[in-house]
Amino acid sequence: GENVEQHPSTLSVQEGDSAVIKCTYSDSASNYFPWYKQELGKGPQLIIDIRSNVGEKKDQRIAVTLNKTAKHFSLHITETQPEDSAVYFCAARWDKIIFGKGTRLHILP
């Protein structure tokens, strides 16, 4: 069935360092992979997405890479800042959007 695995569940990095979150998906029929950020007390918000015909996409300090052969995609955040502390969800779309279980990112001062 349709499934998205996300790792790690918790990640702590020093402010200014990079953070990487990895996801795998079960069914190669998926063609759209969004990432959402959820801050405390709020609903998730889209921060970046990638489609299956693209291998990498960047938006300032955030980048996403996709390896369709391996059914694997990753979120990279460079030069982390305190406001990057949040829960991040990867997702894949089939006839519906399925989310991973989330990664709680802590930025340490």
Place this chain on the structure above:
Amino acid sequence: KAGVTQTPRYLIKTRGQQVTLSCSPISGHRSVSWYQQTPGQGLQFLFEYFSETQRNKGNFPGRFSGRQFSNSRSEMNVSTLELGDSALYLCASSLTVTSGTGELFFGEGSRLTVL
């Protein structure tokens, strides 16, 4: 432009009761999806509605149901509440169905506690 509005924000129920949650999507959005968020399971898909029709349903028991009205507002209902139903219930709207292009816009959720 107003965002997705969910009511109530917080509620406490006891086992065996039923609950109805409401979601008003962004104006012009016709698709509404519901997700259950718990600490251990992340965001689990409940169902999606588009133009008053249920398009998809997740792996939840029949106690979980929903509907969408002609103005795109949606409600979900959980009957015979169990302790394990305690969760944050998130509603998301989008312009088109989620199998097409388009971003999901989430509300802040309804936090249900079952005692």
